[in-house]
Amino acid sequence: VTVRRGGVLVLSLLAPLVAGCATPAGRPDVVADLAPTEQPSDRTDEASLWLHADRLEEQLKTSPIVVRDPALQRYVASVVCRIAGPHCPRIRVYVVRRRGFYAAMAPNGMMEVGTGLLLRTANEAQLACVIGHEIGHYLRRHTMQRWADFQARVANFRSESGSLAAFSRDQEREADEVGFDLMVRSGYDPRQAVRAWERVLATEPRPPANMAPIAALATHPPTAERVNALREYADKAATTDEPRVGREDHVARLRPVRGWILDDEVRGRQFASTEALVRLLIEDGDGLGELHFFDGEIHRLRSAQGDLTRAIEDYRRALEFPDAPAATQRSLGLVALRTGDRPAAREALARYLERAPQAEDRELIAAQLAELDGP
Amino acid sequence: VTRRPRLPGVLVACALLAAGCGGLGLYTLVEPRVRSMGGAYTVQPRLAWSTASLRDWPETWTIDGVALERLRFFTGLAEGQPLLGLQPAGTADPRARFSTAMTRPELAELVAESLFGSRYPPRHVRPARFGGAPGFRFEVSYATSDGVRREALVAGAVIRARLHVIVYDGTALYHFEKYRDEVERILESITLTAVAPPAPPYRASPNSSATLS
Numbered sequence: 218v219t220v221r222r223g224g225v226l227v228l229s230l231l232a233p234l235v236a237g238c239a240t241p242a243g244r245p246d247v248v249a250d251l252a253p254t255e256q257p258s259d260r261t262d263e264a265s266l267w268l269h270a271d272r273l274e275e276q277l278k279t280s281p282i283v284v285r286d287p288a289l290q291r292y293v294a295s296v297v298c299r300i301a302g303p304h305c306p307r308i309r310v311y312v313v314r315r316r317g318f319y320a321a322m323a324p325n326g327m328m329e330v331g332t333g334l335l336l337r338t339a340n341e342a343q344l345a346c347v348i349g350h351e352i353g354h355y356l357r358r359h360t361m362q363r364w365a366d367f368q369a370r371v372a373n374f375r376s377e378s379g380s381l382a383a384f385s386r387d388q389e390r391e392a393d394e395v396g397f398d399l400m401v402r403s404g405y406d407p408r409q410a411v412r413a414w415e416r417v418l419a420t421e422p423r424p425p426a427n428m429a430p431i432a433a434l435a436t437h438p439p440t441a442e443r444v445n446a447l448r449e450y451a452d453k454a455a456t457t458d459e460p461r462v463g464r465e466d467h468v469a470r471l472r473p474v475r476g477w478i479l480d481d482e483v484r485g486r487q488f489a490s491t492e493a494l495v496r497l498l499i500e501d502g503d504g505l506g507e508l509h510f511f512d513g514e515i516h517r518l519r520s521a522q523g524d525l526t527r528a529i530e531d532y533r534r535a536l537e538f539p540d541a542p543a544a545t546q547r548s549l550g551l552v553a554l555r556t557g558d559r560p561a562a563r564e565a566l567a568r569y570l571e572r573a574p575q576a577e578d579r580e581l582i583a584a585q586l587a588e589l590d591g592p
Numbered sequence: 593v594t595r596r597p598r599l600p601g602v603l604v605a606c607a608l609l610a611a612g613c614g615g616l617g618l619y620t621l622v623e624p625r626v627r628s629m630g631g632a633y634t635v636q637p638r639l640a641w642s643t644a645s646l647r648d649w650p651e652t653w654t655i656d657g658v659a660l661e662r663l664r665f666f667t668g669l670a671e672g673q674p675l676l677g678l679q680p681a682g683t684a685d686p687r688a689r690f691s692t693a694m695t696r697p698e699l700a701e702l703v704a705e706s707l708f709g710s711r712y713p714p715r716h717v718r719p720a721r722f723g724g725a726p727g728f729r730f731e732v733s734y735a736t737s738d739g740v741r742r743e744a745l746v747a748g749a750v751i752r753a754r755l756h757v758i759v760y761d762g763t764a765l766y767h768f769e770k771y772r773d774e775v776e777r778i779l780e781s782i783t784l785t786a787v788a789p790p791a792p793p794y795r796a797s798p799n800s801s802a803t804l805s
Contacts, residue, residue, distance in 0.1 A: 276738070279738075279739040280737065280738075280739060281711070281734075281735040281736075281737070281739060282737075314711060477710075480710050481710045481711070483710075484705055484709065484710035485686055486686035486687070486688065487686060518688070520691065520693075547697070551695050551697060551698055554695050555693055555694075555695065577713065577714060577715050577716060577717055577730075578697055578700070578714075578717035578718075578730075580716075580717070580718040580719060581696060581697050581700060581717045581718055581719050581728055582697060584696070584718075584719040585695060585696060585697060
């Protein structure tokens with residue numbers, strides 16, 4: 218199972234899977250691709266891995282991180298099916314509420330697609346590129362291969378992490394290749410694979426300067442390397458006359474949920490990378506009122522030198538568009554209050570109460586307004 | 593194949609079990625009488641609670657067990673401090689921090705975000721006195737990672753440039769309501785601690801040549 222965090226893929230669920238397999242019954246030296254209806258034989262390592270993944274899936278089904286939005290679920294599942302072809306019936310996809318560039322695939326066909334990933338992809342073809350990558354892990358039985366590799370290293374009393382990282386990088390490259398092939402064969406525009414990873418490169422968080430890289434996280438090829446490899450694939454790829462991009466559909470499906478997904482990202486307080494993301498989305502040009510509002514929220518919450526002035530500019534820009542959320546007036550009022558502009562604060566907070574008379578914080582905002590009107 | 597006894601693990605498990613039952617003295621009795629909280633205010637419970645005090649954790653009271661219900665006191669957060677003590681690894685520190693420049697709605701926002709994240713927005717955010725200080729209150733419904741529904745009630749205020757927050761939470765099924773009235777009484781009992789008047793500023797006598805060194 219792979220987990221992406223900030224453009225870095227991590228094998229996170231592998232640890233419990235490995236820990237749970239007590240009685241390995243031999244390992245295959247060569248692992249063939251998974252066939253569409255194939256089930257691992259009983260009493261094999263692979264059956265154990267699937268069983269553990271089944272248990273994780275049972276936990277996931279009741280987890281609060283699963284997004285219970287039928288329309289969004291149908292959309293993502295439709296992209297999965299288009300890419301997976303004959304494997305579609307065996308793959309269960311869960312949209313999960315997670316920040317950052319995140320998707321994951323378990324050996325039993327359980328797939329997770331994070332809301333942060335949906336936000337970062339500009340169109341259906343880019344989403345298909347990432348889903349194709351995850352299906353690549355599944356088809357090539359990468360979890361099984363890693364388990365076999367783990368056993369071999371234990372048998373030889375080797376535990377160096379370098380080989381584990383290198384092996385995983387090879388798998389990631391392979392998954393990129395398989396995913397790209399699936400994407401193109403499904404009729405998607407191959408150039409969007411390059412664009413998808415360029416967007417990751419533009420928005421991935423940088424580790425703090427005082428923090429050493431964590432070896433366990435270094436399991437994936439650098440994003441720039443992936444972009445170059447995918448560009449080579451795209452240049453060579455034979456495509457149909459009108460390859461599918463699917464921008465309008467993608468934007469329309471995400472629009473109803475984009476606000477709370479953006480809020481999740483902003484509240485993660487990785488301000489530099491979130492600011493880069495919002496800038497990218499502003500360049501895409503959809504729903505600018507909402508985007509300028511969240512740009513303002515980044516500056517308000519960070520409150521570094523000059524941020525409050527920039528926040529006010531962002532909120533005022535947001536209010537030029539009809540889709541600016543009601544909370545724009547609230548935030549504008551609170552920042553104006555902090556910068557000592559009482560008339561602007563009074564006006565904005567009053568407008569917020571007019572626009573959102575049922576807001577959960579209306580009583581506290583009204584109290585703030587009363588203090589402004591008081592002596 | 594011989595099995596190596598896993599003694600350290602057993603000892604740790606026993607220690608945790610004992611700690612949970614109060615056997616190691618982590619929990620002490622909170623008697624139903626006036627109790628000072630961080631020197632800033634007092635509260636008066638009417639029931640007997642147990643309290644656990646661990647370093648870097650807020651003072652936590654419970655009656656039936658922290659997994660069922662708990663009352664936490666975050667006392668005296670200073671400028672620039674986060675509400676929760678542990679920094680997540682691997683990223684730039686994402687914790688929101690208290691600032692005395694924050695407005696009251698922003699303080700409520702800070703507390704809600706720090707404790708419950710963006711997934712569980714606060715309900716009925718309202719002004720409320722915290723002892724004599726202007727404060728805020730709100731409620732939150734949330735779920736633990738294993739899906740257990742919980743309810744929370746939060747009260748807070750800035751007292752003498754420091755943020756004080758009281759959080760009561762418990763399982764939505766039964767336990768949150770079980771002690772809610774008691775918690776409401778505790779919140780009503782908050783009394784700010786009087787501060788000794790500051791010493792008069794030094795003022796040199798017109799006839800004195802004394803200077804501060």
